Amino acid sequence: NDMPLEYPIRPSAKDWSDLYPMYFKPEAKSRGVPEQDDLSVSDANKDDQKPGSQPESRKIEFADIGCGYGGLLVALAPLFPDTLMLGMEIRTKLVDYLQQRIEALRSIQHKLHQNDTGDAPDVEKRIKTEDLDSADQLKNSVDSTEQDDAESDPEYAKIQDNGETNFPVPGSYDNIAVIRMNAMKYLPNFFEKGQLTKMFFLFPDPHFKKRKHKARIISSTLLAEYAYIMKVGGILYTVTDVKDLHDWMRSHLDVFPLFERIPDSEFEGDLVVSAVCNSTEEGRKVARNNGDKYLACYRRIEDPYSS
Ligand code: SAM
Known part of the structure; x- marks a missing residue:
């Protein structure tokens, strides 16, 4: 009864505004219906750079593959408040849970932020000093404004939002999101070449039996995809409590x-690696059971054979 999985035909075709509403505006053009030249592969890269596509700073940089309940994203969000991070998870229940968790965290932080900075009262103060004698006069002046003008007025937009700030608030979990997908398929449909600066594989399913090894999330074929979407200098993190899986991941990564x-x-003392080992639900379970944790991190290096 799971919804079928949907994949964008290429990264620039993905509308992220539902997942990161503070960072992406909904696309004006209709979604999902490819333009004529969208089907041409040779145009794909050119199209990614044309004005109107998301600016560099609006790109997802971290991907947590098989993010589960999302402990890593929640831990990293305030450490990198302006970096967009995406959890990718195949199980609907976990995705739904994490979506609600993120929404709750966002709304709490936005409320706290409003109280801290007194944002809403500040808006009122400014409106008062603009010689509006009464609330009635304010209402009349707003009513008489053309809707388009009103929408382009950021102060008015804030009032419409009941004073809620309409921009990302650092530390407000606006920068994390989760998507339901099979990470063994179509990852390059979500991310451009060289886009990701960090990829996480935390306590992946071990698939113990030999005939199930092909289901493991680290393999030569998949490593080629991970390398493609990672930026040179970016870091791929793996951690597991299963020694056999650790050896397997290392044996593939070491020769790649x-x-x-x-x-x-x-x-040592690295906050990201500390979060990698200790912040996820699986990592905590292993710790409670006094299990071992095997870490292996790799840097994406320049292609030794290119240029
Ligand atoms: N990383 C989380 C943690 O440390 O708590 C979850 C670890 S859990 C053992 C492995 C997770 O990977 C599960 O939530 C599972 O649904 C997810 N998963 C397995 N195969 C996947 C795939 N092909 N694509 C996306 N997620 C996958």
């Missing part, structure tokens, strides 16, 4: 020419 192991010793 576009990744280079980063010694664990370089991460």
Whole structure:
């Protein structure tokens, strides 16, 4: 009874405004219906750069593959308040849970922020100093404004939102989201070449039986996709409590020419690695059971054979 999974035909065709409403405006053009030249592969990259596509700063940079209940995203959101992060998860129940969790965190933080900065009263103060004698006069002046003008007036937009701020508030979890998808399929439909600066594979399903190994989320084929969507210098993080899976992931990553192991010793005191090991629901469970955790992090390096 799960909804079928949907994939964008290419990264620039994905409308992110539902997931990151503070960062993306809904697309004006109709969704899902490709324009004539959208079908031409050679135009794909050119199209990504034309004005109207999202500016560089509005791109998702971190992807948490198989994010589960989302503990990592929630931990990293305030550490990188202006970095967009996406959890990718195949199980509907977990996606629904995490969506609600993020919405709750956002609304709490936005309320706190309003009280902290006195944003709403401040707007009122400014309106008063604009010589509006009474609330009636304010209402009349707003009513007589053309709707289009009104919408382009940021102060008015704030009033319409009942004083809620209409821009990302750092630390308000506006920068994290989750999408239901199969990460073993079509990842390059979501991210452009070189887009991601961090990818996380935290406590992936071990698929113990040998005939199930092909279901493992680290494989030579999939590593080629991960390398493609990662930026040179970006970091791929893996952690597991299953020694056999750790050895498997290392054996594939160690020989892959576009990744280079980063010694664990370089991460002493590193907040990201601390979150990688300790912030997820699975990681906490392992800790409660005094299980071991095996970390392996890799840097995406320059293609040794290019140029
Ligand atoms: N990373 C989380 C944590 O550390 O708490 C969850 C770990 S859980 C053992 C593995 C998760 O990966 C599950 O939530 C599972 O649904 C998800 N998963 C497995 N295969 C996947 C796939 N192909 N695409 C997306 N998610 C997947």
